[in-house]
Amino acid sequence: MRSPSRVVPFTELSRHDVGRVGGKNASLGELTNQLGAAGVRVPPGFATTAEAYDELLDSGELRERVRALIDRLHQGAPLDEVGEAVRALVLAQPLPAALRDAVLTAYARLGEQVGRKDPDVAVRSSATAEDLPEASFAGQQETYLNVRGPDALVEACRRCYASLFTDRAIDYRERMGYDHLAVALSVGVQVMVRSDLAGAGVAFTLDPETGFPGVIVVSAAWGLGETVVSGRVDPDEYTVFKPSMKDPALDPVIDVRIGAKRLRTVYADSGLTRTVETPAGERHQRVLDDSEVRLLAGWAVAIEEHYGCPMDLEWAKDGLTGDLWIVQARPETVQSRRRAATLVRRRLTVTPPGPLVTGSAVGESIGQGPVVLLDAPVDLDRFPKGGVLVTGITDPDWEPVMKRAAAIVTDHGGRTSHAAIVSRELGVPAVVGTGNGTQRLRDAQPVTVSCAEGENGRVYEGLLPYEETQTDLTELPATRTRVMLNLADPSAAFRWWRLPADGVGLARLEFIVAHQVKVHPMALLHPERLNGHDRHVVDRLTEGYLDRGEYFVDHLARGIARIAASRWPAPVVVRTSDFKTNEYAKLLGGRPFEPDEANPMIGWRGASRYYSDGYREGFALECRALNRVRGGMGLTNVIVMIPFCRTLGEADQVLAVMAEHGLVRGENGLRVYVMAEIPANIVLATEFAERFDGFSIGSNDLTQLTLGVDRDSEALAHVFDESDPAVVRSIERLADLAHRAGRPVGLCGQRPSDDPAFTAVLVAAGLDSISVAPDSFAAVKRHVARAEKELRSPSVGKE
Numbered sequence: 057m058r059s060p061s062r063v064v065p066f067t068e069l070s071r072h073d074v075g076r077v078g079g080k081n082a083s084l085g086e087l088t089n090q091l092g093a094a095g096v097r098v099p100p101g102f103a104t105t106a107e108a109y110d111e112l113l114d115s116g117e118l119r120e121r122v123r124a125l126i127d128r129l130h131q132g133a134p135l136d137e138v139g140e141a142v143r144a145l146v147l148a149q150p151l152p153a154a155l156r157d158a159v160l161t162a163y164a165r166l167g168e169q170v171g172r173k174d175p176d177v178a179v180r181s182s183a184t185a186e187d188l189p190e191a192s193f194a195g196q197q198e199t200y201l202n203v204r205g206p207d208a209l210v211e212a213c214r215r216c217y218a219s220l221f222t223d224r225a226i227d228y229r230e231r232m233g234y235d236h237l238a239v240a241l242s243v244g245v246q247v248m249v250r251s252d253l254a255g256a257g258v259a260f261t262l263d264p265e266t267g268f269p270g271v272i273v274v275s276a277a278w279g280l281g282e283t284v285v286s287g288r289v290d291p292d293e294y295t296v297f298k299p300s301m302k303d304p305a306l307d308p309v310i311d312v313r314i315g316a317k318r319l320r321t322v323y324a325d326s327g328l329t330r331t332v333e334t335p336a337g338e339r340h341q342r343v344l345d346d347s348e349v350r351l352l353a354g355w356a357v358a359i360e361e362h363y364g365c366p367m368d369l370e371w372a373k374d375g376l377t378g379d380l381w382i383v384q385a386r387p388e389t390v391q392s393r394r395r396a397a398t399l400v401r402r403r404l405t406v407t408p409p410g411p412l413v414t415g416s417a418v419g420e421s422i423g424q425g426p427v428v429l430l431d432a433p434v435d436l437d438r439f440p441k442g443g444v445l446v447t448g449i450t451d452p453d454w455e456p457v458m459k460r461a462a463a464i465v466t467d468h469g470g471r472t473s474h475a476a477i478v479s480r481e482l483g484v485p486a487v488v489g490t491g492n493g494t495q496r497l498r499d500a501q502p503v504t505v506s507c508a509e510g511e512n513g514r515v516y517e518g519l520l521p522y523e524e525t526q527t528d529l530t531e532l533p534a535t536r537t538r539v540m541l542n543l544a545d546p547s548a549a550f551r552w553w554r555l556p557a558d559g560v561g562l563a564r565l566e567f568i569v570a571h572q573v574k575v576h577p578m579a580l581l582h583p584e585r586l587n588g589h590d591r592h593v594v595d596r597l598t599e600g601y602l603d604r605g606e607y608f609v610d611h612l613a614r615g616i617a618r619i620a621a622s623r624w625p626a627p628v629v630v631r632t633s634d635f636k637t638n639e640y641a642k643l644l645g646g647r648p649f650e651p652d653e654a655n656p657m658i659g660w661r662g663a664s665r666y667y668s669d670g671y672r673e674g675f676a677l678e679c680r681a682l683n684r685v686r687g688g689m690g691l692t693n694v695i696v697m698i699p700f701c702r703t704l705g706e707a708d709q710v711l712a713v714m715a716e717h718g719l720v721r722g723e724n725g726l727r728v729y730v731m732a733e734i735p736a737n738i739v740l741a742t743e744f745a746e747r748f749d750g751f752s753i754g755s756n757d758l759t760q761l762t763l764g765v766d767r768d769s770e771a772l773a774h775v776f777d778e779s780d781p782a783v784v785r786s787i788e789r790l791a792d793l794a795h796r797a798g799r800p801v802g803l804c805g806q807r808p809s810d811d812p813a814f815t816a817v818l819v820a821a822g823l824d825s826i827s828v829a830p831d832s833f834a835a836v837k838r839h840v841a842r843a844e845k846e847l848r849s850p851s852v853g854k855e
Contacts (some may be wrong), residue, residue: 058690061105062107062155062271063104063105063158063161063645064076064103064105064623065088065751066081066085067816068085069081069086070082070085071083071187075184076105076106076107076184076242077185077279078240079182079183079384080242080244080457081638084101084384086245086362086385087359087385091358091362095358096358098383099178099246099249099381100166100167100169100715101246101247102160103182103243106240106241108155108242109217109242109393112149112151112653115149118146118685119237122142124561125141126392130775131671133284136756137457139226142226146217146220147214147215147218150212156210158244162247163177163794164636167616173354174206176203176248177203177204177247178201178203179201179203180199180244181199181219181243181244182241182242182243183242184240186304189656193274197241198215199616201328205663206614207824213243214727221236224456227455227456237617242319246383249383250277253322254278254343256277256279256281257284258281258368258370259275259289259356260273260368260388261356264390264391265387265417265480265550265551266420268550268553269298270298270354270621271295272356272357273293274344274356275470275471276291276343277289277343278317278334279321279322283321283331284318284450284470285370285473286469286474286496287449287450288319290470291471293312293470294310297309297617297689297690298353298357299660301416303690305735308353308690311614312615318335319334320332332513340599343373348380352380364788365387365388366391367385370384371383375641378481379451389481389824391480396718398527399526399834400524400526404422404520405523412818413514413515414514415489415512416471416487416488416489417507417510417511417513418476418488418549419510420485421483421484421505422506422522424462424504425461425465426443426502427444427446427498427499427502428443429447433453433456433457439457439460442461443460443461443462443466444465445461446465446466447467449475450466450475451474458475462505463485464485464488465487465505465515466486467489467490467491469488469489469495471488480838487515490515493515497515500517504518506522508808509548527557527783531837533837534841535837535844537818537819537842538558538559540557540562540825540826540827540828541560541829541833542804542827542828543563543564544566544567544568549622552833555834557623557833558825559627559628559629560620560626560827561826565634567615568611568616569635570643573607573608574597574606575597575644576640576641576643576644576645577673577674578645578671580608580645585649586645593644609677612677612687613681616685617685620693624693628693628694629752629827630682631699632696633678634661637650649671657768661700661846662700664700665704667709667712669836671720683717687718688710692724695728695749695750696719697728697730698730700731700733700734700757701744702732704744709746711747728736729749729750731754732744732753732754732790732801733754733757733761735786738786738790741794742793748799751790751799752792753787753801754803754805756805758787764774777806779811785820787817787821788821795822800825802827804828805828806828808839809832814840815839816843826840
């Protein structure tokens with residue numbers, strides 16, 4: 057009979073050893089042995105085996121005693137009592153001498169390998185059933201950091217073994233149908249990366265909220281990674297576009313969001329670790345620069361390609377050497393399980409008042425119920441099923457309560473926090489990182505928690521009505537007419553990636569400027585014209601930017617890039633800014649730069665601004681942002697569209713200004729469209745077609761200016777009609793003249809969503825595309841298919 061193998065170095069393990077050392081340690085072995093050629097660095101270490109765990113269970117009749125306690129659970133004993141009793145049994149049982157000796161011998165060899173006696177190590181639990189495609193055991197067992205010396209190592213191993221029986225782990229195995237004693241635990245011992253002196257975090261090879269596969273999302277905070285995984289901090293988040301990584305000349309980092317990072321975990325003077333406040337000067341600094349983000353993203357892609365599935369990684373940066381390391385890798389198990397063919401959407405059916413609190417949205421659902429304000433987990437009978445859990449932060453002890461909640465709200469944490477991870481697994485909407493949820497919300501207060509409005513989650517007063525729709529995307533018909541999307545909010549763009557749309561027919565810059573830039577571009581360039589208050593706010597917003605114009609370009613480019621990435625490589629038509637003067641004036645610092653106009657709707661807007669002295673510098677910033685997205689980030693699917701272009705002379709001047717700033721029509725595949733929303737665009741369609749590559753009909757303005765009706769007038773609402781013969785004939789004439797010139801024509805607007813008959817008019821006119829709001833896409837796709845079928849029918853036109 058061979059002697060049991062109790063300890064194995066990572067260099068002798070592969071991903072096929074899950075049954076022997078658990079998913080976590082098997083993956084570290086696989087990375088060590090197979091990904092080194094791709095440059096992936098993994099700290100050295102070793103793992104105890106399932107045989108060693110069995111040896112522990114066979115000592116002191118531990119197996120029989122644990123089974124007896126589990127039987128009590130099946131007979132109705134409370135979970136927390138059973139879990140506590142099992143953990144106490146395991147902790148009271150000494151490690152078998154042979155196992156202890158094997159661990160300490162391997163530890164001594166590890167010290168020799170790295171040239172340090174008693175090296176500081178991370179001691180991690182790895183269950184033999186974890187990280188399987190059908191199961192997610194992540195975070196259920198314990199990890200101990202900065203463990204030094206033989207005695208501390210043995211104690212950490214014992215505590216890891218006991219953590220196989222945390223309340224969450226027991227409950228999860230019960231739900232998944234696993235035999236508690238058939239799941240073994242391996243302990244991984246890995247040299248510490250001194251990220252306490254730098255930073256650490258996680259990386260997903262898809263967007264963790266929506267499952268969008270085109271990006272790598274890296275989260276980062278100062279100090280050891282424990283604060284990110286536990287959700288105690290709001291981390292930085294960097295989004296990397298995978299296709300652009302193939303060209304080293306491109307910048308694939310399409311979005312950067314700086315988190316508060318209020319806390320950091322560092323080495324303790326005595327003991328393991330401690331959590332301290334981050335110095336104020338570092339909270340708003342980036343943890344990683346673009347080159348480091350790109351290196352991690354490159355590793356993530358290599359690991360994903362090697363495993364053949366989306367991956368969830370943990371990384372750390374050594375503050376002594378500056379080196380980056382991968383310290384864990386596991387298959388992503390939430391988004392990869394979703395049915396890609398079914399799109400489920402929920403939306404509020406009323407316009408809500410302002411939210412009580414906001415934070416990061418987890419999931420895409422809506423939940424509601426009475427607030428249950430807690431600062432610690434409680435017995436299940438004290439938490440009403442369907443309550444809204446509101447607390448500072450969660451950890452695995454909260455999970456039985458979280459399963460009963462209709463929604464979850466936390467003060468702290470980001471999209472990779474414990475609360476976020478568990479909420480995704482449970483399918484419960486959560487708003488994390490509110491900062492003040494426990495202060496603003498009252499116990500028993502009825503609230504609606506909405507995660508269905510983009511990346512910002514909102515908590516509203518009262519139980520607001522909402523609806524749910526399910527669309528089987530495989531049943532949507534094919535159409536000749538392209539059906540595209542209207543998008544404005546970059547944070548929501550990834551949510552719609554599963555829709556089989558033909559691209560984005562209208563991406564509005566106004567939303568990005570108002571909600572992400574937040575400042576009038578001319579106010580950034582000429583702060584001397586601002587009053588004291590506005591200048592102070594602008595100073596605070598642009599802190600860290602020596603060039604304030606660069607602040608505008610950065611934020612605008614990132615917003616455009618997220619929308620463009622969501623549909624790559626399909627076309628994305630980005631309309632340059634089309635605020636009216638009264639809307640521009642409402643932006644921060646906007647008042648000194650905008651005239652008072654009696655009728656802003658037909659005033660200084662669109663193309664007329666771009667070449668004028670009053671806004672030419674602001675338009676230059678827009679051009680810089682568009683150039684960065686197309687040329688710098690490689691998102692050449694972006695088509696630029698000019699709104700409200702009244703004359704041929706204006707068209708020539710705008711194109712000349714664009715060329716001055718690097719946007720030359722035809723270069724690098726750049727296409728420039730024009731909005732067709734003025735009768736002059738129809739009358740001179742042939743001449744406009746010589747200057748532009750396509751047309752997009754703005755039906756509201758075209759109707760207003762064709763019929764001479766103020767579209768906002770209640771008294772004339774009955775006259776305003778996009779299907780009026782004068783408007784329809786204009787659309788038909790434009791389509792005919794544009795097609796003769798070889799130019800496509802589309803329409804972006806709400807009317808096709810509300811009126812199938814109007815959709816049929818557009819199809820009959822021969823429009824190449826119709827662009828609608830995402831939640832109307834399925835209905836309009838069906839309307840278009842029906843209209844095309846009727847158009848082909850020989851009975852059309854007969855009595």
